[in-house]
Amino acid sequence: MPLDLADLLPELDPSDPNSTVKAFAANSAFRAAEWEELTTEENPYRRPVRPDDLDWLDYGKPMPAAKSLKLSALLGHRMLRNVYDTGLLYLPPVPGPAAVDDGAAFYGARNRVLGALAGPILERHLFTLLDGEYKPLDSADPEVLRREIRDYHESRVAQPGRALAVAGATKDRKASATFLLLQLSAFLPAARAAVGRAALGEYDEAHPGARVQLLDQYRNWADAQGRYRTLLEAAGLRPGAAAYWQLYLGTSLGRGNxxxxxxxxxxxYPEFLGALLHQQIDEAADGARFAAVLEDGLGLRTDLFDALDPLSADRLDARLDSLLTPLTALHGPEAVHRFHRGFSDARWFAALWDTDLADQLAWADSIELHREKAERISRHIDDSGIEVDLDTFVESHEETSTTHVHNEHRLVMVERGQMHFWNNVTHKIAFGEGDKVLIPVSRLHGSTVLSGECTYHQPIIPEEMYRQF
Structure with a gap:
C-alpha cells in the first residue's frame, strides 16, 4: 500500500526531534530482544534498539564528547546504522517467517521515510562533537598534510593499539579473539559498503582514477568473502549483517557510520576521501597484528587482511597525491583542510574504539575479579551506612535485557531467582541468590532471567568509591 505521509504527522512534533527518532525506533524489527534472539544469524533485519530507553534520552541536541561511550551513543549508532542500511540489499541466508516479517518492516516505505527524517537528527547528535575535537592544520600547503599523514602512518606501524595488546594478554584468548572478530564484523563490511556507495556516479573527468580505486576496494572485499567466512567459522560464527548485533560496541558501529x-x-566528498585514507592506513598497520591475535585465540592464520590490498608505506605518497591533487583543482586550498578534517575525524573515532574495546576486553576477562570487588563494595556500603541511589528490577522467566551500557558504575545484586549474564557469544555467566558483580560505566552487557521470577538490585556507585576499590 502506498504510504500516506499525513499518517505520520500526528506522531511527529516539529518542535521535538525526539518524536521523529522515537517513531523510527518503534519499528517492529527494532523491538527489544527476546530470550531466543541473543544472536540473529538468519535474520539480517532483526536489530534490537531498546526503544523504551528513548523516553529519557535526548537526541534533540549534540552529544558532548564526554558521553561518547554512554547509552545515547550506543543506541544512536544502532539507529543510525539502521538508517544507512535501508539503502543496501540484505537477504536472509535461510528464508523464514521472522525474516519475511522483519524484512517488510525494515524496507517498508514508512521506515525509509522515517529514516530519512531521523538520520540528520542522529548525525547531528553523534557527530557534532567532532567540531570540538578537531585540530586544524596550520597551513593549506599539501606538504604539511603529507607530513602529518606520514607521521601518523609511522606511529601506527610502530605501535599496536591498546586493544590488541590487551587481547593478546587476556586469560581467555578464544573469548577475546571472538569478541575482536565481532567488532571487525561490525565495521569492516560497513566501511566497504560506504566505499561502494561513494563510487556511484560520473566524475571521472574531474577526478581521474578515483572511481576505479573505490570500485577496486569494494571488489577486493567482495572477492575476499570466502576468507572472511572461513575466519568467522573458526570462531563458530556466521557471516551476515547484524548476525551478532547485540554484541557490537557503539564505537564499532560508529567507525562504519x-x-x-x-x-x-x-x-x-573531500572529507570522505580523507577518512578513507585513514581506514586504509589503519588496516595496513594492524592487519598482521589482527591476524596474530586471531590465530592465537582461534587457531587459524587468516590472510584476509592481505587480500584487502593493504596500503604500504612506499605507496602512501602516490595514493595521497592521486586523491588530493584533483581535489585542489576543484576546491582550491580548502580541499587540503577538508581532506584533513575527514582524516582527523576517522582518526578520532579509531582512537575512541581502541580505548572502548580495550576496556571491554579487560573487564570481560576479569569477571571473577569484578565479582570480588562487588562483594567488597557492598560490604563497605553496608558497614559504613552509606546511602547510594538504587534501582530494583523484578523480572519474569525468559525476560531479556537487550545489551546496553550504563552511564555510571553499577553493582548487580541478585536477591532472589536465577539469571544469565552475558557479554560475548562464547559463554554465559550464571547468577543466583546473593551473587554480585561490578559493571563499570560503558561496559556492554545483557541478561536473561532463568527462574520463574528474579529480583535484583543495581546500586549506583559514585566515581570516588569506584576508584577506591
Whole structure:
C-alpha cells in the first residue's frame, strides 16, 4: 500500500526531534530482544534498539564528547546504522517467517521515510562533537598534510593499539579473539559498503582514477568473502549483517557510520576521501597484528587482511597525491583542510574504539575479579551506612535485557531467582541468590532471567568509591 505521509504527522512534533527518532525506533524489527534472539544469524533485519530507553534520552541536541561511550551513543549508532542500511540489499541466508516479517518492516516505505527524517537528527547528535575535537592544520600547503599523514602512518606501524595488546594478554584468548572478530564484523563490511556507495556516479573527468580505486576496494572485499567466512567459522560464527548485533560496541558501529555519513553526503566528498585514507592506513598497520591475535585465540592464520590490498608505506605518497591533487583543482586550498578534517575525524573515532574495546576486553576477562570487588563494595556500603541511589528490577522467566551500557558504575545484586549474564557469544555467566558483580560505566552487557521470577538490585556507585576499590 502506498504510504500516506499525513499518517505520520500526528506522531511527529516539529518542535521535538525526539518524536521523529522515537517513531523510527518503534519499528517492529527494532523491538527489544527476546530470550531466543541473543544472536540473529538468519535474520539480517532483526536489530534490537531498546526503544523504551528513548523516553529519557535526548537526541534533540549534540552529544558532548564526554558521553561518547554512554547509552545515547550506543543506541544512536544502532539507529543510525539502521538508517544507512535501508539503502543496501540484505537477504536472509535461510528464508523464514521472522525474516519475511522483519524484512517488510525494515524496507517498508514508512521506515525509509522515517529514516530519512531521523538520520540528520542522529548525525547531528553523534557527530557534532567532532567540531570540538578537531585540530586544524596550520597551513593549506599539501606538504604539511603529507607530513602529518606520514607521521601518523609511522606511529601506527610502530605501535599496536591498546586493544590488541590487551587481547593478546587476556586469560581467555578464544573469548577475546571472538569478541575482536565481532567488532571487525561490525565495521569492516560497513566501511566497504560506504566505499561502494561513494563510487556511484560520473566524475571521472574531474577526478581521474578515483572511481576505479573505490570500485577496486569494494571488489577486493567482495572477492575476499570466502576468507572472511572461513575466519568467522573458526570462531563458530556466521557471516551476515547484524548476525551478532547485540554484541557490537557503539564505537564499532560508529567507525562504519562515519564513513557512511561522509560517503552519503555528496558535499563531503573531500572529507570522505580523507577518512578513507585513514581506514586504509589503519588496516595496513594492524592487519598482521589482527591476524596474530586471531590465530592465537582461534587457531587459524587468516590472510584476509592481505587480500584487502593493504596500503604500504612506499605507496602512501602516490595514493595521497592521486586523491588530493584533483581535489585542489576543484576546491582550491580548502580541499587540503577538508581532506584533513575527514582524516582527523576517522582518526578520532579509531582512537575512541581502541580505548572502548580495550576496556571491554579487560573487564570481560576479569569477571571473577569484578565479582570480588562487588562483594567488597557492598560490604563497605553496608558497614559504613552509606546511602547510594538504587534501582530494583523484578523480572519474569525468559525476560531479556537487550545489551546496553550504563552511564555510571553499577553493582548487580541478585536477591532472589536465577539469571544469565552475558557479554560475548562464547559463554554465559550464571547468577543466583546473593551473587554480585561490578559493571563499570560503558561496559556492554545483557541478561536473561532463568527462574520463574528474579529480583535484583543495581546500586549506583559514585566515581570516588569506584576508584577506591
Amino acid at each position: 562515519l564513513l557512511h555519513h561522509l560517503s552519503g553526503d555528496r558535499e563531503k
